[in-house]
Amino acid sequence: MLTANLVRAWRRGDRLFVRQMNRNELEEALEIAQAYIDIAMSHEGQSREDFDTRCAGVDIRVQDRKLAAGLLKLVHDRCVFEMFDDVDPVALREAVFRKASRKRQAAANTSDFNRDDILNAAGAELTISGETADSLLFCDLKDAHRLQSFESVSPAALVEIYQKSQGQAVLLKATRVTVVIQTDVATSLRRFFHKLKFLGLLHVITALPNGGYRIDIDGPFSMFRQGTKYGLKLASLVPALDECGTWKLDAQVIWGKEKQPLRFHMEGESQGDSTPDEPRLADEVAVLLERFNKLGSEWNASPSTDVLELPGVGLCIPDLTFVHHSTGEVAYLEVMGFWSRDAVWKRVELVEAGLPQRIVFAFSSRLRVSEEVLGDDVPGALYVYKGVMNAARIAEMLNAKSP
Numbered sequence: 001m002l003t004a005n006l007v008r009a010w011r012r013g014d015r016l017f018v019r020q021m022n023r024n025e026l027e028e029a030l031e032i033a034q035a036y037i038d039i040a041m042s043h044e045g046q047s048r049e050d051f052d053t054r055c056a057g058v059d060i061r062v063q064d065r066k067l068a069a070g071l072l073k074l075v076h077d078r079c080v081f082e083m084f085d086d087v088d089p090v091a092l093r094e095a096v097f098r099k100a101s102r103k104r105q106a107a108a109n110t111s112d113f114n115r116d117d118i119l120n121a122a123g124a125e126l127t128i129s130g131e132t133a134d135s136l137l138f139c140d141l142k143d144a145h146r147l148q149s150f151e152s153v154s155p156a157a158l159v160e161i162y163q164k165s166q167g168q169a170v171l172l173k174a175t176r177v178t179v180v181i182q183t184d185v186a187t188s189l190r191r192f193f194h195k196l197k198f199l200g201l202l203h204v205i206t207a208l209p210n211g212g213y214r215i216d217i218d219g220p221f222s223m224f225r226q227g228t229k230y231g232l233k234l235a236s237l238v239p240a241l242d243e244c245g246t247w248k249l250d251a252q253v254i255w256g257k258e259k260q261p262l263r264f265h266m267e268g269e270s271q272g273d274s275t276p277d278e279p280r281l282a283d284e285v286a287v288l289l290e291r292f293n294k295l296g297s298e299w300n301a302s303p304s305t306d307v308l309e310l311p312g313v314g315l316c317i318p319d320l321t322f323v324h325h326s327t328g329e330v331a332y333l334e335v336m337g338f339w340s341r342d343a344v345w346k347r348v349e350l351v352e353a354g355l356p357q358r359i360v361f362a363f364s365s366r367l368r369v370s371e372e373v374l375g376d377d378v379p380g381a382l383y384v385y386k387g388v389m390n391a392a393r394i395a396e397m398l399n400a401k402s403p
Helices: 022-044 048-056 062-077 089-106 115-125 130-136 154-172 186-201 226-235 283-293 341-353 392-402
Strands: 009-012 014-019 079-082 146-150 176-183 203-207 213-218 246-255 261-269 301-302 308-310 314-316 320-324 330-337 358-366 380-385
Touching: 022 048, 022 062, 022 146, 022 154, 022 176, 048 146, 062 079, 062 154, 089 115, 089 176, 115 130, 154 176, 154 226, 154 246, 154 261, 176 226, 186 203, 186 213, 203 314, 283 301, 283 320, 283 392, 314 341, 330 341, 341 358, 341 380, 358 392, 380 392
Parallel strands: 014 261, 330 358, 358 380
Antiparallel strands: 009 014, 079 146, 176 213, 176 246, 203 213, 246 261, 301 320, 308 314, 320 330
């Protein structure tokens, strides 16, 4: 994906816009993409330094330098560079330096000190030739890593990826993002909601009177959170929107060297020609699921595909669904981790307003909210944990809430 400094953007007032290509720019972009792809396709087994040198030799017009840098970044992302792993470069260097030291001490004069002889002797220890030893002496350095593989792509597809990636890269500088979704496909909507949870994005979902949903998401440049990993997760959410019918995204971003606050807008709609991936569980939830089902309790746990909504109040997205072996009763768990105190209080309000499903909300003790906030007279419960969630404790809570 592109980084924010590679985005071709322009401003008008307090709005930020991504620059689109005209016909001439598109033709130039296709030519540049073709050149970089050809180099990647022909450089398998060659060093990163050689690859970068060849790419730097591509003739680029001054006005296309940022465009070219973006396309090259996307080509790099599709390359796998790895160290030559048949030889340990540290062991090779130790052998060379050891033999060089001994040779220097034994040499009567400098003419007796021959570099090739030392490399041949060191290479013999590792069953390689002196020439190979010379080429692999510093193969653990980044520039010496060799191109192992390249994920092939057409120039047109690469340019299309570039165009879409520009909007994603803008979100790396967001303080707040609001998405409005209109769709009649419930499965796609649930998938998107679970994608939000899997990525660990701090969000609030609100049902709209017209049947759509508004999702407010904290950005990586929000007051309490700023990080590259979080920004990349937020940006990776954009492709999932294309499976959700008609959508609009509005973001507040901090842009440029002046760190100017600007507004950014994107929109799109489902193309209906692809099958979205099934949602995955966050690592801590997957570990909990495995441990819970090893307890031998009265409940069977599985990844949840439900969305629990109390019309006019709000909704939540459980991570796990529990089914009682003998009664068939259903309960849920939503893992909120380190979200925010405000998010926990919204869940409390949801339960107190009448959410009928039995559910446990799990969150970190760092949020400083007591389990006693929700009483025994409601179907919801709060579980506060330190470090790792306890499967046995969750089973106890589910049993305590059984009718």
